[in-house]
Amino acid sequence: MPSKQVFNSQDGATYTTSTGAPVAKPYAAQRIGAVGPLLLQDFHHIDLLAHFDRERIPERVVHAKGAGAHGYFEVTHDITDLTCASLFKKVGNKARTTVRFSTVGGESGSADTARDPRGFAIKIRTDEGNLDWVFNNTPVFFIRDPAKFPHFIHTQKRDPQTHLKDADMFWDYLSLNPESIHQVMILFSDRGHPDGYHHMHGYSGHTFKFVNEAGEFHYVQIHFIKDGGAKSLTEPEASKLAGDNPDYGIQSLFEDIEAGKYPSWTVYVQTMTAAQAEKFRYNILDLTKIWSHKEFPLRPIGKMVLNENPQNYFAEIEQAAFSPSHTVPGIEASADPVLQSRLFSYPDTHRHRLGVNYNQLPVNAPAVPIANFQRDGFMAFSNQGSRPNYQSSLVPLEYKSKPYEEVQHETWLGAANADLSFVTELDFEQPRELWLNVFNDTDREHFVHNVAVHLCNAKSAEVKARQLSVFAAVDQGLSDRIANAIGVPTVKPLQVAPASAAIRFKAFA
Ligand code: HEM
Incomplete structure (x- = not known):
């Protein structure tokens, strides 16, 4: 469809500067005479370029597309x-x-x-x-350990030197952090696209x-x-x-x-x-x-x-x-x-x-009015008018109290603890169920193909073997099929702690 010029727009708008002044010739720029330099006084032209120079905001660090x-x-x-x-x-x-x-x-x-x-x-x-x-x-x-998130994401993005996506980095991370295997099993099924x-x-x-x-x-x-x-x-x-x-x-x-x-x-x-x-x-x-x-x-x-x-x-x-x-x-x-x-x-x-x-911002603004003591900052275009900007502790806020707010439903006790999970046999049970009992023959065939076309790009024999050992811990047959598809020797399952070693959940500490 040909672009609608602003002059023909449905709301009847006239072309203006960002301050609303009408401009007769949007493409024109003020200069001295016919061939002289441009004029600093031309707000329209400067504002046009300056705004364009600032059109980009950072894309999301993940989920950018x-x-x-x-x-x-x-x-x-x-x-x-x-x-x-x-x-x-x-x-x-x-x-x-x-x-x-x-x-x-x-x-x-x-x-x-x-x-x-x-x-x-x-x-x-x-x-x-x-x-x-x-x-x-x-x-x-x-x-399941939050500190791993930036590390993990780095390995799925570009290599710091080559600036290329890197199959070695990708599989190196996943094979060194095998609690990822359940997600890997889903990701490399057709549900991955x-x-x-x-x-x-x-x-x-x-x-x-x-x-x-x-x-x-x-x-x-x-x-x-x-x-x-x-x-x-x-x-x-x-x-x-x-x-x-x-x-x-x-x-x-x-x-x-x-x-x-x-x-x-x-x-x-x-x-x-x-x-x-x-x-x-x-x-x-x-x-x-x-x-x-x-x-x-x-x-x-x-x-x-x-x-x-x-x-x-x-x-x-x-x-x-x-x-x-x-x-x-x-x-x-x-x-x-x-x-x-x-x-x-x-x-x-x-x-x-x-x-x-x-x-x-309009897309983020809630449907209900905001009343709090946040004020000012860049682009504060809804700054709560003349409403007081401080709270007195002598005058309790009129808020609707909910009974559950007074109830202590989980009580956490204990000193600060540098928590880090470890892998046990429990981590392979659900991936094994997926492979053996949820996938059908076509799913299994596609899965092996999908892993093979990716894993074959890894250059390191060690990385390939390590990831195959993770697949073997899910199911030996699965691992052997991938090994055959990429033409490398079959390997034994990764050895991990028994299921009984896993930390169990306690709702009340
Ligand atoms: C420690 C773990 C994680 C961290 C630190 C993290 C961090 C982030 C960050 C910084 C963004 C960009 C947000 C933006 O720029 O607006 C993002 C986007 C997103 N994350 Fe996570 N993330 C984590 C795990 C997860 C998990 C487990 C899920 C899903 C269960 C998830 C779902 C999403 C989604 C859907 C978006 C896109 C939101 C949008 O469309 O604007 N993330 N994440």
């Missing part, structure tokens, strides 16, 4: 026994929602079909403030806590299950699309919504009491593990529909700032150390990427 849309979240089932969050007070409650999907490791121009987990970030504007659910399309993650951004499920991965009016809490895992099912590409399809149309995911989301084919998800929770959590075979704060659906069935809570494309991508999606710490009363973080670290990391990076007043 993405696509997003708006829609709504609707409560479909009564879960007031689980949470007092006002969103869930009534079946039928609806809240305006913004979602951003993303790949993780690539830059903002990288291919949408790259093998990578996908981000699934949701901002639900409730009448008690914004509830952000910053999820992925996989129910587990590579790490979903068909676009909106044909996939979303998972909290972490355990969260829902707290009800009586102050009782449940541990929960949250699932967004795509209506009509998830769809994946095969490796050859994904690789071809990466070259032919790197923006395949952005395009198909946009075009489906324009055509009225609104993607929707049914939202479920799995719940566990503290007593159940103590008996559970795995630590519920270990994000490399899932909860069995048989033991902890999915309970429906709501639905989400995306029915509106952004009018302006930068303002409504790029500037969106999601954080697991943006939450509401009745929905809380668990003590999962990776989640706890994320509570800090996201607002910290938003202040860097968007500025200290990032929550005043």
Whole structure:
């Protein structure tokens, strides 16, 4: 479509400077005579160039490439026994929602079909403030010790010298940190390249806590299950699309919504009491593990529909700032150390990427009025008028007290402890189940192919052998098939501590 000049725009706007002064010739620049130098007095020209020079903001340090849309979240089932969050007070409650999907490791121009987990970030504007659910399309993650995150991400990005993605670095990290194996098994299945951004499920991965009016809490895992099912590409399809149309995911989301084919998800929770959590075979704060659906069935809570494309991508999606710490009363973080670290990391990076007043940007501003004592800073365009900017401790705030705020639901005791997990046989059980009982023959064949075409790029025989030993700890047959596919000797399983050595979860210390 030919571009609409501002003169013909529907709102009848006249071309102006950024201060609103009309400018007759947008392309003209003031100069002395016909061929002389330019004039410093030409605010229009200087402002034009100066603004252009500053158009870029830092891209997200991870999840830089993405696509997003708006829609709504609707409560479909009564879960007031689980949470007092006002969103869930009534079946039928609806809240305006913004979602951003993303790949993780690539830059903002990288291919949408790259093998990578996908981000699934949701901002639900409730009448008690914004509830952000910053999820992925996989129910587990590579790490459970938060200090590993920057190291891990470095190895998935570019080598410091060659500035190339590096298969040796990639597999060296994963084989040296084998608690990643469950996520590796999912990543190298065809689920590692979903068909676009909106044909996939979303998972909290972490355990969260829902707290009800009586102050009782449940541990929960949250699932967004795509209506009509998830769809994946095969490796050859994904690789071809990466070259032919790197923006395949952005395009198909946009075009489906324009055509009225609104993607929707049914939202479920799995719940566990503290007593159940103590008996559970795995630590519920270990994000490399899932909860069995048989033991902890999915309970429906709501639905989400995306029915509106952004009018302006930068303002409504790029500037969106999601954080697991943006939450509401009745929905809380668990003590999962990776989640706890994320509570800090996201607002910290938003202040860097968007500025200290990032929550005043229209896409981030909550639907409810803000009343607090934060003032000023760069771009404070909603500065709370003449409202006092300090609080007296003699005059208690008029706030609605909730009974659970007085209840101590988890009591933590103990000295500071430099905690670091270690790998045990427990870490291979769920990946083995996936390989032997969840994958079918085609899935297994694709998995071996998908690993082989990547692992064969590693130059180091030691790295290849080490990763094969991790696969052998899952299943010897799996490892041998990959070894044969890449033409290297087969290896024995990695030896790790017995399952009995694993740290168990205690809800009450
Ligand atoms: C210690 C672990 C982690 C750290 C430090 C971390 C940090 C970050 C940072 C700094 C960003 C960029 C945010 C921005 O610029 O707006 C980001 C994005 C994101 N992260 Fe994480 N992350 C961690 C683990 C995870 C996990 C476990 C998940 C999912 C379960 C996840 C999901 C996402 C998503 C979906 C985004 C993109 C948000 C968007 O679209 O704006 N991250 N992460």
